[in-house]
Amino acid sequence: MTGLGAALRLLPRRACDVDDLVDAARELCAAGWPGLRLVLDEDDPRRPTLRVEEDERSQGVDLLELAGGISGGTHDVGPAGLAAALRRWVDERPVTDAEARRRGIAVLGWSRTGDGTLTWQVAVRRGTGSVTWTPHPFTSALDVLAVQGAARARAADVVVRCSAVGPVLLLDADEPQLATAALAAPEQVLDRAVEIGLPLGAGCVVVTPGRAVAWAAPAVARRLAGESTEPCAVLPWRAVADLPWC
């Protein structure tokens, strides 16, 4: 970044006008979104709310709060930018059971208890990234198991790039969140590693959800992870399949 660019970032950003955001929300509701019900609630003019409903899921956002988030960021606050911000919010709506069953992919994520352990999660790719599925309170245990099983099978088909950096095998995907999907079928990765010339049968994986996965001999994996400034987990590859679901 040039010196001028750095200085420009310090200038006050243009605030997002809530009325403009409400106008954009009105247009979004009028245009509609396949499979979704979008409702703009303007009963309380001080608290306009946009709600998205899909099957058993529903989520609302206070447009005043959303406007605050847009002002605080580096977003475009023109009509096109506001429409994009609303589409991004809709894109991040909760995943329905039907969508998870149809398109869910098993990936690794941090446990929601915040204890720094990894869990398997069902993620669905959306336009702006991946969204994790949380079973609905009324979803039966059998249905949850079916969704998880299908997601694990689908994960094996995700295209993950394998590359060797010396003694380290790196697994990376176009969508970073999906790199860990390869660990749902570790034997496939091991076969590929042998083709590359890296026998990693006794290896460990270094996992930071949303990042490339590193796979190496235990001592190398410890050296790699020991110097990380970001949280990561090091575990034998055979232990990955036994991680719990969130």
Added chain:
Amino acid sequence: MTMAYEQQTRVVLVPHWLSAADRDALTACLEAALLREDLPTSTADRLVDVLTELHVARARDVVWPSSAARVRLVTGWDPDTLPVRLSAMELACTLSLPELPAPVRAALTGGRSA
């Protein structure tokens, strides 16, 4: 960029910021040194660890790119400059090689590593 502490061996690893050219030259020098028959085994083991670290440094930058990128942004160093983390023993064994190219020796003892 802070020094790190390796839990297993209680050894502190210190980052040395090396360019791609420095790392290539160091790799070639280490590989040549490891072919020497008079090289003590303990030194050879440490040199193998340095070779491993040269690979691991690249892998670390692929998995967690933001940390080194922040340092490069602040310092203006080239994009191919990476922190290669060495223990005192690994550094000493490397510096003991008479064939170590002068630019690499300078990079490991001064410059960005100072």
